[in-house]
Amino acid sequence: MFGRLIFGSLCLCFLLAVLDACNAKRGDSASSTSSPASDAPFMSAVASTPPRTADDAPPPEATGGFDGKKAFAHVAKQVSFGPRPSGSQAIVQTQDYLQSELKSYGCTVETDSFTADTPIGRLPMKNILVKIPGDKPGVILLGTHYDTLLKENFVGADDAGSSTAVMLELARLLCSEHGKYAVWIAFFDGEEAVKQWSDTDSRYGSRQMAAKLATSGELPRVKAFLLADIVGSHPLSIKRDSFSTKALTDLVWKTAARLGYQDIFVNEESGGSQDDHQSFLKRGVPALDVITDFSANGYWHTPGDTLDKVSAKSLAIVGHVFLESVKQLQAK
Numbered sequence: 001m002f003g004r005l006i007f008g009s010l011c012l013c014f015l016l017a018v019l020d021a022c023n024a025k026r027g028d029s030a031s032s033t034s035s036p037a038s039d040a041p042f043m044s045a046v047a048s049t050p051p052r053t054a055d056d057a058p059p060p061e062a063t064g065g066f067d068g069k070k071a072f073a074h075v076a077k078q079v080s081f082g083p084r085p086s087g088s089q090a091i092v093q094t095q096d097y098l099q100s101e102l103k104s105y106g107c108t109v110e111t112d113s114f115t116a117d118t119p120i121g122r123l124p125m126k127n128i129l130v131k132i133p134g135d136k137p138g139v140i141l142l143g144t145h146y147d148t149l150l151k152e153n154f155v156g157a158d159d160a161g162s163s164t165a166v167m168l169e170l171a172r173l174l175c176s177e178h179g180k181y182a183v184w185i186a187f188f189d190g191e192e193a194v195k196q197w198s199d200t201d202s203r204y205g206s207r208q209m210a211a212k213l214a215t216s217g218e219l220p221r222v223k224a225f226l227l228a229d230i231v232g233s234h235p236l237s238i239k240r241d242s243f244s245t246k247a248l249t250d251l252v253w254k255t256a257a258r259l260g261y262q263d264i265f266v267n268e269e270s271g272g273s274q275d276d277h278q279s280f281l282k283r284g285v286p287a288l289d290v291i292t293d294f295s296a297n298g299y300w301h302t303p304g305d306t307l308d309k310v311s312a313k314s315l316a317i318v319g320h321v322f323l324e325s326v327k328q329l330q331a332k
């Protein structure tokens, strides 16, 4: 457990009892700055050499239509922009890419640009929200963060290029559908702490969206929030997040087992992750974080979080489980 914790830094830290150990590591990155996009180690590699892990994607018909190769290409594209912390030029490129992809799928896209007060000053941030209408007022919310940790040479292929790619591919499939309930897909800015993870220095985008929905009176419409974060690694192992709403966890894990992914969505509890689901849980919205056992992967929040760590097959499996879980929620 300690080994798992010592790697912990900004975005997701277990157990308050060992917060000091986490803070020590968090302090390491406090003085880091982002690199310009031209410093991205994978820019030339992406252009010239096909990443080997793109080849392990199952055919889309085996994963409910979800195309792991397309999702992998979205990870590669994000990585090609370089480090993408909130307020950077590269995150603006990422926002433009997300919006142009979503519009090309025919999605209705809303954006919320806001300014966040952070320990290093005020930063511009932007949430991007896809809204797919339904017949009833209820909303099934899916989400990811798309900013990357503020750390030199950190390109965040897995954290959170992977889940951002999964949400893009889900939007391609879901934007042409019309269900009983609306489906919203949120791309949050500012999940990562700028200096040190705390309730006020983290989750800027999801806190903004949850607060806005509460103010407008729409928050009770959200029946379930399914969050993905760090889901591209191979081999993939996802434990039940102990902070998440049990009924939602049961639904998703049962779905995964039915699809034959019981070795990936394993029936073990994690210690609980601090992540964007907290912004909704704190306001009483049922929420679930689908997140790999990141502290065991050896590259979490290090410059080693590069494209070669991401598997198209892992993306496709998570995408398949999300697609089928949305169907289950639509049937309720």
Ligand SMILES: [Zn+2]
Pocket (backbone or CB within 6 Å): 010, 011, 012, 149, 159, 192, 301
């Ligand atoms: Zn992170």
